[in-house]
Amino acid sequence: MGSAEALGKDAAAHQKLKMLRERLESDIVTADADIVARYSTDWHGDVTSSALAVLRPRATEEVAQAVRACAELGIGIVPQGGRTGLALGAIPDAPETQVVLSLERMNRIRSLDPADFTAVVEAGMVLEAFKEEVAAQGLFFPLALGAQGSCQLGGNVSTNAGGVNVLRYGMTRELVLGLEVVLPDGRVLDGLSRLRKDNRGLDLKQLFIGAEGTLGIVTAVSVKLMPAPEKVATALLALDSLEDVIELYRRARQQCCDLMSAFEFMPPLAFALAKEGIPDLALPLEPGHEAYALVEISGSGFVDTDVLMERFLELSMGDGLVRDGVVAQSQAQARSIWLVREGMNEGQARRGKHLRTDLSVPLSRLADFVTEAENSIADSLPGAICVSYGHVGDGNVHLNVLPVPDATEPVDDQICRAKAVLNEVLDRYDGSISAEHGLGRLKAMDFGARVPAVQRDLLEAIKRAIDPNLTMNPRCQIVLN
Incomplete structure (x- = not known):
């Protein structure tokens, strides 16, 4: 990029930031470099990017105002929860044209009804804090993750998080009764139902569960609760x-x-x-x-x-x-x-940077898959260490690869080669490249290379119908041509 072009981009970004600040409350927008860097780094510290600014609204209407302002200015929005995702779905990748919108200030339980076994909670509440509040009422929210001390309910919904209790209680999708979502044009979809049975046509909340913020921003969720296991x-x-x-x-x-x-x-x-x-x-x-x-x-x-x-x-x-x-x-x-x-x-x-995977195959083929995949890695990367573990009942295996230490081949190249080998084996087993972590930016291209044509057409049609200007979490879950 030439210096004149770079200066032009800097000036345009500065002007967009100025106009954004004019439209929103001053304590919602921050462009401090140190703060922005913290919201632009993934959980493991492998990737650090940047953004035009970080937006931290305190209520649904402030989220809606921020979304409308960004839509008017042509700014992409990367919704963010607790930054514990493993697919880079909440990390910006275009510093001059994207903002991070953090839900961390929206962290209240709006209602908790023990008689109804339901709760309505804002998206920014930390999962562990919510579980503790629920437990104090003698109830149980079964979603359980290693990152539950940091991850947030909105992020759990947006990635359809799994965890160790999927076997009995299902993934996050099975625990959601209703959602409140700010749409790309700033309108609010108020779907915070507490009904367990509601068969009035299409179930719109399912569009946003697992969508990783590409169709809207989840601001609150109505969830099922259970009696606490004694x-x-x-x-x-x-x-x-x-x-x-x-x-x-x-x-x-x-x-x-x-x-x-x-x-x-x-x-x-x-x-x-x-x-x-x-x-x-x-x-x-x-x-x-x-x-x-x-x-x-x-x-x-x-x-x-x-x-x-x-x-x-x-x-x-x-x-x-x-x-x-x-x-x-x-x-x-x-x-x-x-x-x-x-x-x-x-x-x-x-042990340093390594390949982390989140794969699933039919349970009946899990053992054969692990054996074949580990053997293929050994043939392609002698000296690399495979660490295979996971959730047996779900057919979900985390087959991670620790690169060869002190090798002449760079670690990133080893990781790319190992991923290609694993994906090739996985394709033969009709498996999924993402069992529970989502696609994000990390797996978007791998998904795009595998998605069937009819499924691609439907996904593109839904995206363009809800987000025609493609401002919501750009380049996450890419399927658009």
């Missing part, structure tokens, strides 16, 4: 292979039925990574086997989860399927079991 049984089990883990899951589905709330699988490397991520972690089980399963059963009322877990393990260990294991005898021990699973992510992060 009894939880947690076990960490050792097995001989991932195939055995799948067999154990099949038995658990039959013998524990709908009381099974989580079933995770982990490799032997999980223990070393967890200790790297959480050095003072006391391991609840000594490593030494080829595969591990984390099983949780929860219930309330007359259900005795301890007896159910005991009977299930008695049968599974009796015929040699489960080789070793530990059942938590306290909440603290249950927490230490979960920290092995959660600490893996911290350990991987400490």
Whole structure:
């Protein structure tokens, strides 16, 4: 870019910022470089961009005002929650023409009705804070993520977040009763229904769940609540292979039925990574086997989860399927079991930049997929380390790849090669490149290369009908030609 062109762009950006400030309250708009940088960096710190400004409205009407102002000025809007996403869907990528709109100031519970088992909560409320407020009323909101101390409800809705309780309660989509959304022209869709059954035509809220802010900005959500589980049984089990883990899951589905709330699988490397991520972690089980399963059963009322877990393990260990294991005898021990699973992510992060994936395949083919994918990575990148783990019951595997250290090939090139290898294997298994993290900007091109023509036409038609000027989260989930 020539210096004259650059100066022209700088002048245009400065003029847009000036006009934006004239239209909005002064404490809503900030262009301080340090603040903008904080809102333009992804969770892991791998990517830092910039933006024209950061907008921080305090109410739905202020969001609507900001959207109308940006529409008039031709400014793209990148809606943002807690910045914990893993697909760069909330990170701007055009500093002169985009603003970040953060929902963090909109963090109130508008209503909580124990008799109705519902709540209406603003998009900027942190998930963990909401769960604690709900628990104080003897209720339970089952969405559970490793990032729940930072992620926000609006972001959970906009990415259709999954987590560890999908097996029993479904993804975020299954927990949403209604939405309030600011549309690209500044109008407000007031759909905060608390009805569980409403069959009056098209269910418009489904357009915005998982849309990553490309069709509008979620400002509030009406959600389902459940009775708090009073009894939880947690076990960490050792097995001989991932195939055995799948067999154990099949038995658990039959013998524990709908009381099974989580079933995770982990490799032997999980223990070393967890200790790297959480050095003072006391391991609840000594490593030494080829595969591990984390099983949780929860219930309330007359259900005795301890007896159910005991009977299930008695049968599974009796015929040699489960080789070793530990059942938590306290909440603290249950927490230490979960920290092995959660600490893996911290350990991987400490090993530097690496490929993070979020894949899904049919459950019946999960073990074969992991074996073939890991072998393909070994052939293409000798010395790279595969870390495969995830949610067995969902067919969701996070097959991450730690690049070869001190290699002559740059880390970014290794990551690109590993991703291409994995996607090629995944295509043969009719899998998905995004099970629960969304597409964002990170996977937009990979999605565009795979989306069928009819699906592309429908997605483009919906986008152009709702956002004809293409201002909402530009270049996120790209399908437009």
